[in-house]
Amino acid sequence: MFSVTCVAPVNIxxxxxxxxxxxxxxxxxxxxxxxxxxxxxLCAETTITASESFYSNKMWLNGEEVPFEENTRILRxxxxxxxxxxxxxxxxxxxxxxxxxxxxxxxxxxxGLASSAAGYACLVYSLACLYGIPVNDQLTTVARQGSxxxxxxxxxxxxxxxxxxxxxxxxxxxxxxxSSKFWPNMHLIILVVNDQRKNxxxxxxxxxxxxxxxxxxxxxxxxxxxxxxxLKTAIHKHDFDTFAKITMKxxxxxxxxxxxxxxxxxxxxxxxxxxxSFVHDFNELMGSSLIAYTFDAGPNACLYVLEENxxxxxxxxxxxxxxxxxSADYLRGIPLSNLDIQSKT
Ligand code: DP6
Numbered sequence: 001m002f003s004v005t006c007v008a009p010v011n012i013x014x015x016x017x018x019x020x021x022x023x024x025x026x027x028x029x030x031x032x033x034x035x036x037x038x039x040x041x042l043c044a045e046t047t048i049t050a051s052e053s054f055y056s057n058k059m060w061l062n063g064e065e066v067p068f069e070e071n072t073r074i075l076r077x078x079x080x081x082x083x084x085x086x087x088x089x090x091x092x093x094x095x096x097x098x099x100x101x102x103x104x105x106x107x108x109x110x111x112g113l114a115s116s117a118a119g120y121a122c123l124v125y126s127l128a129c130l131y132g133i134p135v136n137d138q139l140t141t142v143a144r145q146g147s148x149x150x151x152x153x154x155x156x157x158x159x160x161x162x163x164x165x166x167x168x169x170x171x172x173x174x175x176x177x178x179s180s181k182f183w184p185n186m187h188l189i190i191l192v193v194n195d196q197r198k199n200x201x202x203x204x205x206x207x208x209x210x211x212x213x214x215x216x217x218x219x220x221x222x223x224x225x226x227x228x229x230x231l232k233t234a235i236h237k238h239d240f241d242t243f244a245k246i247t248m249k250x251x252x253x254x255x256x257x258x259x260x261x262x263x264x265x266x267x268x269x270x271x272x273x274x275x276x277s278f279v280h281d282f283n284e285l286m287g288s289s290l291i292a293y294t295f296d297a298g299p300n301a302c303l304y305v306l307e308e309n310x311x312x313x314x315x316x317x318x319x320x321x322x323x324x325x326x327s328a329d330y331l332r333g334i335p336l337s338n339l340d341i342q343s344k345t
Contacts, residue, residue: 002093003049004129008122010042010113011035011152012188012302014247014294015228016254017161019210019220025169026148029210030220031228032161033177034152035304037188044118046103046126054098061103061119068101073146077124080142085131092132099130113190113300116202120146121153140174149202156180158235160228177232185307191317193271193299202297205258205265212262219253240306244292247304248279251294258297269299274331278320279303281336282313316341 017032037043057068057078068074082095103122105115124143128135135154144151144161152159157179164172180186200208209216227246234242258265268276272295283289291313292304305313319339320330329339 001049001051001053002130003047004126005045005047006122006126006129007039007043007045008118008125008153009037009039009156010107010115010118011037011149011159012294013149013152013296014158014231014243014304015224015250016296017148018206018254018257019216020148020206021163022167022169023207025172026144027169027172028148028161028163029216030224031163032149032152032224033158033228033231034149034161035158035186035188036153036156036180038156038180042105042107042113042118042190044103044105044115044122046101046119046122048099048101048123048126048130050093050097050099050130052094052097054100057098057100059101059103062105073120074123077120077142077146078127080145081124081127081131081133084128084133084138084142088133090132093130095131101126113192113195113296113298116147117149117153120150124150125154137173137175141169141172144169144172144174157182158232160232178235183235183238187305187307187310189303189305189310189313191275191301191303191321193269193275193301195300200265200267200297205261205267205297208263208265209257209261213257213260215260216257219257223253240292241289244283244289244304247292247294248289255295265297267297267299268295271331272299272301274321274328275301278316278330278336282316282341285336285341286312312341 011034013032013034015033017028019029021027021029059066059068103119107113121143124146128139140151140154143154151174152161155176158177159174160177161174231246255268258267276293279291279293282291290309294302319341321328
Protein backbone atom coordinates (compact mmCIF):
# COMPACT_ATOMS: atom_id res chain seq x y z
CA MET A 1 0.00 0.00 0.00
CA PHE A 2 1.28 3.49 -0.90
CA SER A 3 -0.13 6.78 0.34
CA VAL A 4 0.59 10.47 -0.33
CA THR A 5 -0.92 13.63 1.16
CA CYS A 6 -0.56 16.99 -0.58
CA VAL A 7 -1.91 20.51 -0.21
CA ALA A 8 -2.70 22.94 -3.04
CA PRO A 9 -3.83 26.54 -2.63
CA VAL A 10 -6.48 28.56 -4.39
CA ASN A 11 -5.50 31.03 -7.11
CA ILE A 12 -7.46 34.20 -7.82
CA UNK A 13 -7.46 35.48 -11.40
CA UNK A 14 -6.52 39.07 -12.24
CA UNK A 15 -7.19 38.55 -15.96
CA UNK A 16 -10.10 36.12 -16.10
CA UNK A 17 -10.40 32.85 -17.98
CA UNK A 18 -13.92 32.79 -19.40
CA UNK A 19 -14.80 30.70 -22.45
CA UNK A 20 -13.50 27.50 -24.03
CA UNK A 21 -12.69 26.71 -27.64
CA UNK A 22 -12.63 22.98 -26.86
CA UNK A 23 -14.91 21.69 -24.11
CA UNK A 24 -13.34 18.21 -23.85
CA UNK A 25 -9.71 19.26 -23.62
CA UNK A 26 -10.59 22.47 -21.72
CA UNK A 27 -8.82 24.83 -24.09
CA UNK A 28 -9.55 28.49 -23.35
CA UNK A 29 -10.28 31.28 -25.81
CA UNK A 30 -7.92 33.66 -23.99
CA UNK A 31 -4.85 33.76 -21.75
CA UNK A 32 -5.41 34.41 -18.05
CA UNK A 33 -3.19 35.57 -15.18
CA UNK A 34 -3.64 34.89 -11.48
CA UNK A 35 -1.95 34.97 -8.11
CA UNK A 36 -1.68 31.76 -6.11
CA UNK A 37 -2.27 32.08 -2.38
CA UNK A 38 0.02 30.52 0.23
CA UNK A 39 -0.47 26.88 1.21
CA UNK A 40 -1.47 27.80 4.76
CA UNK A 41 -4.46 29.81 3.50
CA LEU A 42 -7.43 28.70 1.37
CA CYS A 43 -6.47 25.28 0.13
CA ALA A 44 -7.43 21.72 -0.67
CA GLU A 45 -5.77 18.79 1.07
CA THR A 46 -5.82 15.43 -0.68
CA THR A 47 -4.71 12.00 0.43
CA ILE A 48 -4.42 9.29 -2.19
CA THR A 49 -3.86 5.68 -1.23
CA ALA A 50 -3.10 2.99 -3.79
CA SER A 51 -3.38 -0.66 -2.89
CA GLU A 52 -3.28 -4.02 -4.56
CA SER A 53 -6.24 -5.03 -2.41
CA PHE A 54 -8.58 -2.16 -3.41
CA TYR A 55 -11.44 -3.36 -5.52
CA SER A 56 -12.34 -0.10 -7.26
CA ASN A 57 -11.35 3.56 -7.51
CA LYS A 58 -13.20 5.71 -4.96
CA MET A 59 -13.30 9.34 -3.95
CA TRP A 60 -14.59 11.35 -0.98
CA LEU A 61 -14.96 15.14 -1.03
CA ASN A 62 -15.29 16.79 2.40
CA GLY A 63 -16.20 13.39 3.86
CA GLU A 64 -18.92 12.51 1.34
CA GLU A 65 -18.39 9.87 -1.30
CA VAL A 66 -18.62 11.22 -4.86
CA PRO A 67 -18.79 9.20 -8.09
CA PHE A 68 -15.36 8.40 -9.54
CA GLU A 69 -15.81 6.24 -12.62
CA GLU A 70 -18.66 8.46 -13.91
CA ASN A 71 -16.64 11.66 -13.56
CA THR A 72 -14.99 12.19 -16.94
CA ARG A 73 -12.73 14.98 -15.65
CA ILE A 74 -11.31 12.88 -12.80
CA LEU A 75 -10.86 9.89 -15.12
CA ARG A 76 -9.09 12.03 -17.68
CA UNK A 77 -6.67 13.35 -15.05
CA UNK A 78 -5.92 9.81 -13.85
CA UNK A 79 -5.44 8.48 -17.40
CA UNK A 80 -3.20 11.41 -18.35
CA UNK A 81 -1.02 10.93 -15.25
CA UNK A 82 -0.78 7.20 -16.10
CA UNK A 83 0.30 8.18 -19.63
CA UNK A 84 3.00 10.52 -18.25
CA UNK A 85 4.19 7.78 -15.87
CA UNK A 86 4.56 5.39 -18.81
CA UNK A 87 6.41 8.04 -20.87
CA UNK A 88 8.73 8.78 -17.93
CA UNK A 89 9.33 5.06 -17.37
CA UNK A 90 8.33 5.50 -13.72
CA UNK A 91 7.54 2.23 -11.99
CA UNK A 92 7.02 3.53 -8.47
CA UNK A 93 3.71 1.67 -8.14
CA UNK A 94 1.80 -0.57 -10.58
CA UNK A 95 -0.72 1.41 -12.65
CA UNK A 96 -3.23 -1.43 -12.24
CA UNK A 97 -3.62 -0.77 -8.50
CA UNK A 98 -6.88 1.01 -7.64
CA UNK A 99 -6.81 4.25 -5.67
CA UNK A 100 -8.84 5.87 -2.89
CA UNK A 101 -8.88 9.69 -2.89
CA UNK A 102 -9.90 11.77 0.13
CA UNK A 103 -10.04 15.52 -0.40
CA UNK A 104 -10.99 18.39 1.90
CA UNK A 105 -11.39 22.10 1.21
CA UNK A 106 -10.82 24.38 4.20
CA UNK A 107 -13.29 26.92 2.71
CA UNK A 108 -16.77 26.89 1.10
CA UNK A 109 -16.98 24.63 -1.96
CA UNK A 110 -18.38 26.05 -5.24
CA UNK A 111 -19.14 29.50 -3.77
CA GLY A 112 -17.03 31.32 -6.32
CA LEU A 113 -13.86 30.93 -4.25
CA ALA A 114 -11.96 28.85 -6.81
CA SER A 115 -12.53 25.54 -5.00
CA SER A 116 -12.27 23.49 -8.20
CA ALA A 117 -8.92 25.12 -8.99
CA ALA A 118 -7.40 24.04 -5.67
CA GLY A 119 -9.19 20.66 -5.77
CA TYR A 120 -8.00 19.52 -9.19
CA ALA A 121 -4.52 21.02 -8.74
CA CYS A 122 -4.23 19.01 -5.55
CA LEU A 123 -5.57 15.83 -7.17
CA VAL A 124 -3.13 16.05 -10.08
CA TYR A 125 -0.18 17.03 -7.90
CA SER A 126 -0.92 14.14 -5.49
CA LEU A 127 -1.20 11.70 -8.41
CA ALA A 128 2.12 12.98 -9.75
CA CYS A 129 3.74 12.36 -6.34
CA LEU A 130 2.16 8.92 -6.11
CA TYR A 131 3.46 7.80 -9.50
CA GLY A 132 6.79 9.66 -9.29
CA ILE A 133 6.26 12.25 -12.03
CA PRO A 134 7.94 15.70 -11.94
CA VAL A 135 5.93 18.90 -11.65
CA ASN A 136 6.48 20.83 -14.87
CA ASP A 137 4.53 22.64 -17.58
CA GLN A 138 3.35 19.32 -19.00
CA LEU A 139 1.67 18.47 -15.70
CA THR A 140 -0.27 21.74 -15.89
CA THR A 141 -1.92 20.44 -19.10
CA VAL A 142 -3.27 17.54 -17.01
CA ALA A 143 -4.60 19.80 -14.22
CA ARG A 144 -6.18 21.97 -16.93
CA GLN A 145 -8.24 18.97 -18.01
CA GLY A 146 -9.68 18.67 -14.49
CA SER A 147 -10.69 22.31 -14.28
CA UNK A 148 -9.18 25.03 -16.43
CA UNK A 149 -8.18 27.38 -13.63
CA UNK A 150 -6.53 24.47 -11.74
CA UNK A 151 -3.49 24.55 -14.02
CA UNK A 152 -2.50 27.92 -12.50
CA UNK A 153 -2.49 26.52 -8.91
CA UNK A 154 0.40 24.15 -9.65
CA UNK A 155 2.75 27.14 -9.39
CA UNK A 156 3.08 29.79 -6.70
CA UNK A 157 3.29 33.56 -7.19
CA UNK A 158 1.89 35.16 -10.34
CA UNK A 159 1.03 32.65 -13.05
CA UNK A 160 -0.05 32.94 -16.68
CA UNK A 161 -2.11 30.28 -18.40
CA UNK A 162 -1.25 30.51 -22.10
CA UNK A 163 -4.25 29.70 -24.29
CA UNK A 164 -1.98 27.97 -26.84
CA UNK A 165 -2.74 27.48 -30.52
CA UNK A 166 -2.48 23.74 -31.09
CA UNK A 167 -5.63 21.62 -31.39
CA UNK A 168 -3.98 18.96 -29.20
CA UNK A 169 -3.74 21.45 -26.29
CA UNK A 170 -0.05 20.58 -25.71
CA UNK A 171 0.84 24.28 -25.70
CA UNK A 172 -2.05 25.34 -23.44
CA UNK A 173 0.14 25.42 -20.34
CA UNK A 174 0.57 27.47 -17.19
CA UNK A 175 3.89 29.18 -16.52
CA UNK A 176 5.08 31.15 -13.53
CA UNK A 177 5.49 34.90 -14.23
CA UNK A 178 7.31 35.61 -10.95
CA SER A 179 7.48 33.78 -7.63
CA SER A 180 5.64 35.02 -4.53
CA LYS A 181 8.98 36.33 -3.20
CA PHE A 182 9.05 38.91 -6.00
CA TRP A 183 6.21 40.95 -4.48
CA PRO A 184 6.10 39.65 -0.90
CA ASN A 185 3.97 42.47 0.51
CA MET A 186 1.09 41.68 -1.90
CA HIS A 187 -1.93 40.45 0.06
CA LEU A 188 -5.44 39.30 -0.69
CA ILE A 189 -8.39 39.97 1.58
CA ILE A 190 -11.59 38.08 0.83
CA LEU A 191 -14.92 39.54 1.87
CA VAL A 192 -17.32 36.61 2.02
CA VAL A 193 -20.65 38.05 0.99
CA ASN A 194 -22.33 34.68 0.58
CA ASP A 195 -20.83 31.21 1.01
CA GLN A 196 -23.66 29.26 -0.63
CA ARG A 197 -23.21 27.36 -3.91
CA LYS A 198 -23.48 29.65 -6.93
CA ASN A 199 -26.55 29.48 -9.18
CA UNK A 200 -24.80 28.93 -12.49
CA UNK A 201 -21.48 27.11 -12.26
CA UNK A 202 -18.51 28.47 -14.20
CA UNK A 203 -18.49 25.59 -16.71
CA UNK A 204 -22.10 26.14 -17.76
CA UNK A 205 -21.87 29.93 -17.48
CA UNK A 206 -18.90 30.25 -19.81
CA UNK A 207 -20.41 27.74 -22.24
CA UNK A 208 -23.48 29.95 -22.48
CA UNK A 209 -21.35 33.08 -22.85
CA UNK A 210 -19.45 31.57 -25.80
CA UNK A 211 -22.75 30.66 -27.45
CA UNK A 212 -24.63 33.90 -26.87
CA UNK A 213 -22.42 36.87 -25.89
CA UNK A 214 -21.56 39.26 -28.69
CA UNK A 215 -18.82 40.83 -26.59
CA UNK A 216 -16.82 37.77 -25.63
CA UNK A 217 -14.84 37.32 -28.85
CA UNK A 218 -13.87 41.00 -28.87
CA UNK A 219 -12.56 40.60 -25.33
CA UNK A 220 -10.57 37.45 -26.24
CA UNK A 221 -9.06 38.87 -29.46
CA UNK A 222 -8.60 42.56 -28.76
CA UNK A 223 -8.64 43.26 -25.03
CA UNK A 224 -6.95 40.40 -23.19
CA UNK A 225 -3.66 40.14 -25.14
CA UNK A 226 -2.82 43.79 -24.49
CA UNK A 227 -4.06 43.63 -20.89
CA UNK A 228 -1.91 40.59 -20.09
CA UNK A 229 1.21 42.42 -21.28
CA UNK A 230 0.33 45.57 -19.35
CA LEU A 231 -0.36 43.59 -16.20
CA LYS A 232 2.91 41.67 -16.42
CA THR A 233 4.81 44.93 -16.89
CA ALA A 234 3.04 46.40 -13.83
CA ILE A 235 3.97 43.29 -11.80
CA HIS A 236 7.61 43.47 -12.91
CA LYS A 237 7.73 47.17 -11.93
CA HIS A 238 5.83 46.72 -8.65
CA ASP A 239 3.43 49.33 -10.03
CA PHE A 240 0.37 48.72 -7.82
CA ASP A 241 -1.68 51.59 -9.24
CA THR A 242 -1.61 50.14 -12.80
CA PHE A 243 -1.96 46.60 -11.45
CA ALA A 244 -5.10 47.65 -9.58
CA LYS A 245 -6.71 49.45 -12.52
CA ILE A 246 -6.19 46.52 -14.91
CA THR A 247 -7.46 44.02 -12.34
CA MET A 248 -10.63 45.99 -11.61
CA LYS A 249 -11.32 46.67 -15.30
CA UNK A 250 -10.94 43.00 -16.11
CA UNK A 251 -13.28 41.93 -13.33
CA UNK A 252 -15.83 44.44 -14.60
CA UNK A 253 -15.48 43.25 -18.18
CA UNK A 254 -15.89 39.61 -17.18
CA UNK A 255 -19.14 40.46 -15.33
CA UNK A 256 -20.29 42.58 -18.28
CA UNK A 257 -19.91 39.49 -20.46
CA UNK A 258 -21.71 37.39 -17.87
CA UNK A 259 -24.57 39.90 -18.12
CA UNK A 260 -24.35 39.90 -21.94
CA UNK A 261 -24.92 36.14 -21.81
CA UNK A 262 -28.43 34.97 -22.57
CA UNK A 263 -30.00 34.11 -20.17
CA UNK A 264 -27.65 36.33 -18.15
CA UNK A 265 -25.32 34.97 -15.46
CA UNK A 266 -25.79 37.24 -12.46
CA UNK A 267 -22.96 36.56 -10.05
CA UNK A 268 -22.58 39.82 -8.15
CA UNK A 269 -25.27 41.03 -5.76
CA UNK A 270 -26.13 44.36 -4.17
CA UNK A 271 -23.46 43.99 -1.50
CA UNK A 272 -20.85 43.16 -4.16
CA UNK A 273 -21.73 46.38 -5.97
CA UNK A 274 -21.51 48.34 -2.70
CA UNK A 275 -18.00 46.95 -2.25
CA UNK A 276 -17.08 48.11 -5.78
CA SER A 277 -18.27 51.65 -4.94
CA PHE A 278 -16.51 51.48 -1.58
CA VAL A 279 -13.18 50.59 -3.24
CA HIS A 280 -13.45 53.39 -5.81
CA ASP A 281 -14.35 55.92 -3.09
CA PHE A 282 -11.51 54.67 -0.89
CA ASN A 283 -8.98 54.94 -3.73
CA GLU A 284 -10.20 58.42 -4.62
CA LEU A 285 -9.93 59.54 -1.02
CA MET A 286 -6.38 58.15 -0.81
CA GLY A 287 -5.33 59.83 -4.05
CA SER A 288 -4.26 56.61 -5.85
CA SER A 289 -5.41 53.03 -6.26
CA LEU A 290 -4.43 51.32 -3.01
CA ILE A 291 -6.97 48.50 -3.34
CA ALA A 292 -8.07 46.38 -6.29
CA TYR A 293 -11.26 44.33 -6.25
CA THR A 294 -11.94 41.29 -8.35
CA PHE A 295 -14.98 39.02 -8.37
CA ASP A 296 -15.08 35.47 -9.74
CA ALA A 297 -18.30 33.65 -10.58
CA GLY A 298 -19.94 34.61 -7.29
CA PRO A 299 -20.69 37.62 -5.08
CA ASN A 300 -17.60 37.39 -2.85
CA ALA A 301 -15.05 40.18 -3.16
CA CYS A 302 -11.33 39.50 -3.43
CA LEU A 303 -9.35 42.63 -2.56
CA TYR A 304 -5.69 42.89 -3.55
CA VAL A 305 -3.81 45.25 -1.24
CA LEU A 306 -0.20 45.89 -0.19
CA GLU A 307 0.65 44.96 3.39
CA GLU A 308 1.31 48.54 4.48
CA ASN A 309 -2.23 49.56 3.46
CA UNK A 310 -4.06 46.71 5.23
CA UNK A 311 -4.69 48.57 8.54
CA UNK A 312 -6.30 51.50 6.67
CA UNK A 313 -8.41 49.13 4.58
CA UNK A 314 -9.59 47.01 7.53
CA UNK A 315 -10.42 50.14 9.49
CA UNK A 316 -12.44 51.54 6.59
CA UNK A 317 -14.24 48.22 5.96
CA UNK A 318 -15.22 47.96 9.61
CA UNK A 319 -16.49 51.53 9.57
CA UNK A 320 -18.33 51.19 6.27
CA UNK A 321 -19.71 47.67 6.75
CA UNK A 322 -19.85 47.13 10.52
CA UNK A 323 -20.56 43.53 11.40
CA UNK A 324 -22.41 44.25 14.60
CA UNK A 325 -25.16 46.49 13.22
CA UNK A 326 -28.27 45.79 11.25
CA SER A 327 -27.13 47.73 8.24
CA ALA A 328 -23.71 49.04 7.34
CA ASP A 329 -22.90 52.75 7.37
CA TYR A 330 -21.85 52.67 3.75
CA LEU A 331 -25.09 50.99 2.72
CA ARG A 332 -26.97 53.64 4.72
CA GLY A 333 -25.35 56.28 2.53
CA ILE A 334 -22.83 57.72 4.97
CA PRO A 335 -19.89 58.77 2.76
CA LEU A 336 -16.46 57.36 3.46
CA SER A 337 -15.00 60.82 3.93
CA ASN A 338 -17.26 61.24 6.99
CA LEU A 339 -15.94 58.05 8.56
CA ASP A 340 -12.53 59.48 9.45
CA ILE A 341 -10.62 56.69 7.75
CA GLN A 342 -7.52 58.74 7.03
CA SER A 343 -6.63 58.82 10.71
CA LYS A 344 -5.41 55.20 10.50
CA THR A 345 -2.20 54.26 8.76
C1 DP6 B 1 -14.42 33.03 -13.12
O1 DP6 B 1 -11.81 26.76 -14.02
O2 DP6 B 1 -13.93 26.67 -12.67
O3 DP6 B 1 -12.94 31.72 -11.81
O4 DP6 B 1 -12.61 24.95 -16.66
O5 DP6 B 1 -15.08 24.72 -16.64
O6 DP6 B 1 -13.74 23.93 -14.68
P1 DP6 B 1 -13.85 24.93 -15.82
O7 DP6 B 1 -14.01 26.36 -15.16
P2 DP6 B 1 -13.26 27.04 -13.94
O8 DP6 B 1 -13.55 28.58 -14.27
C2 DP6 B 1 -13.00 29.62 -13.52
C3 DP6 B 1 -13.56 30.91 -13.98
C4 DP6 B 1 -13.22 32.10 -13.13
C5 DP6 B 1 -12.07 32.89 -13.73
C6 DP6 B 1 -10.67 32.37 -13.52
O9 DP6 B 1 -10.38 31.72 -12.50
O10 DP6 B 1 -9.83 32.68 -14.38
